[in-house]
Amino acid sequence: xxxxxxxxxxxxxxxxxxxxxxxxxxxxxxxxxxxxxxxxxxxxxxxxxxxxxxxxxxxxxxxxxxxxxxxxxxxxxxxxxxxxxxxxxxxxxxxxxxxxxxxxxxxxxxxxxxxxxxxxxxxxxxxxxxxxxxxxxxxxxxxxxxxxxxxxxxxxxxxxxxxxxxxxxxxxxxxxxxxxxxxxxxxxxxxxxxxxxxxxxxxxxxxxxxxxxxxxxxxxxxxxxxxxxxxxxxxxxxxxxxxxxxxxxxxxxxxxxxxxxxxxxxxxxxxxxxxxxxxxxxxxxxxxxxxxxxxxxxxxxxxxxxxxxxxxxxxxxxxxxxxxxxxxxxxxxxxxxxxxxxxxxxxxxxxxxxxxxxxxxxxxx
Numbered sequence: 001x002x003x004x005x006x007x008x009x010x011x012x013x014x015x016x017x018x019x020x021x022x023x024x025x026x027x028x029x030x031x032x033x034x035x036x037x038x039x040x041x042x043x044x045x046x047x048x049x050x051x052x053x054x055x056x057x058x059x060x061x062x063x064x065x066x067x068x069x070x071x072x073x074x075x076x077x078x079x080x081x082x083x084x085x086x087x088x089x090x091x092x093x094x095x096x097x098x099x100x101x102x103x104x105x106x107x108x109x110x111x112x113x114x115x116x117x118x119x120x121x122x123x124x125x126x127x128x129x130x131x132x133x134x135x136x137x138x139x140x141x142x143x144x145x146x147x148x149x150x151x152x153x154x155x156x157x158x159x160x161x162x163x164x165x166x167x168x169x170x171x172x173x174x175x176x177x178x179x180x181x182x183x184x185x186x187x188x189x190x191x192x193x194x195x196x197x198x199x200x201x202x203x204x205x206x207x208x209x210x211x212x213x214x215x216x217x218x219x220x221x222x223x224x225x226x227x228x229x230x231x232x233x234x235x236x237x238x239x240x241x242x243x244x245x246x247x248x249x250x251x252x253x254x255x256x257x258x259x260x261x262x263x264x265x266x267x268x269x270x271x272x273x274x275x276x277x278x279x280x281x282x283x284x285x286x287x288x289x290x291x292x293x294x295x296x297x298x299x300x301x302x303x304x305x306x307x308x309x310x311x312x313x314x315x316x317x318x319x320x321x322x323x324x325x326x327x328x329x330x331x332x333x334x335x336x337x338x339x340x341x342x343x344x345x346x347x348x349x350x351x352x353x354x355x356x357x358x359x360x361x362x363x364x365x
Contacts, residue, residue, distance in 0.1 A: 002031075004034050004080045005037075006059075007020075008086075009038055016043060018276070019086070027051055027052045034074060036057040036074070038054075040056075059089035062124060071097035072101075082104045084106045084108070091124070105133075106133040109270075112140050112269070113144065133359055134149075134157070135159050136157065138270055140295065141158070142158040157355055161273075162344045162345040162349075163343060164345040165340060175218075187216070187258060187260055188260070189264070190220045192247075194223075197265055197266075198308075199219070199224065204311035208312060212322055217241065218254065219244045259283070261275070262286050263275050267290070269290060281335075285297055286306060288305075288306055288309075289305050302337065
């Protein structure tokens with residue numbers, strides 16, 4: 001297959017790896033892969049060794065006639081059969097560029113919500129009639145998209161953005177740099193904080209855990225050192241054991257050094273990457289009961305599910321794991337299972353190939 005992919009690749013290596021490794025695997029399987037993306041990125045050497053061609057492109061506008069012209073040119077010169085666009089700016093430009101061509105246009109959807117029949121902007125996205133298929137990152141996202149699409153001919157499928165445990169086969173971080181160590185019970189929370197990430201409930205949970213003297217909480221990400229979080233940390237009774245690290249490029253290594261990860265999101269998300277990173281590192285997760293988390297976390301097997309916006313339930317589960325090493329050991333032992341099966345990178349790459357081939361087969365029938 002000749003596949004053209006419109007995406008961005010200039011984020012940190014860890015954050016883009018689950019997506020970009022899909023294209024590397026497609027190329028290794030013998031397919032011709034061309035990326036319209038930033039030519040200079042952390043992933044450039046990986047693309048070069050895998051014979052993935054990268055044509056420099058930066059997506060600044062939803063309708064960019066230079067991008068549209070470039071897409072049309074590449075489709076013609078490389079006899080492209082499938083165009084795959086992965087975010088709102090690439091999708092809108094791809095839709096216009098593909099009008100009048102025979103290529104199959106596929107879009108990616110990574111979040112629940114934000115795509116509605118009554119919203120005109122959705123017709124520069126997956127709801128546009130020119131879009132032949134939508135790849136959704138979770139069943140929760142798929143169900144939302146299917147409720148919005150009109151055409152039964154638009155193939156909407158779930159393909160998890162899988163991981164590989166070997167990606168996380170590296171030494172855990174030294175937690176002494178943050179004021180704790182491996183002898184303590186260390187809890188991680190990771191997010192570029194916005195209200196729906198649920199950080200406030202993690203900090204409120206700390207109020208109920210202050211008596212556990214070896215408990216330390218690491219808050220990792222941007223926008224944590226602000227109100228109302230700072231005041232809650234001061235009132236928690238364990239402010240000296242709550243460590244705000246700021247933005248970090250070694251998040252997987254920090255998680256790997258901790259005993260458990262907390263994911264306290266208060267609303268639906270697609271497929272939280274940090275949960276997958278944690279499980280792939282062998283660290284169980286306490287997650288709020290969002291639909292996407294329920295697809296990943298099996299309560300009592302590789303983590304715990306707690307009610308949304310429930311600080312006391314978070315505190316209860318942290319205490320349970322602290323006080324019962326055998327329970328923590330059992331959850332840790334099963335953390336990687338789902339990554340090695342349902343959410344493996346190899347499964348993801350295989351399903352992408354099968355899906356793209358099915359679109360071309362339908363065309364020829």
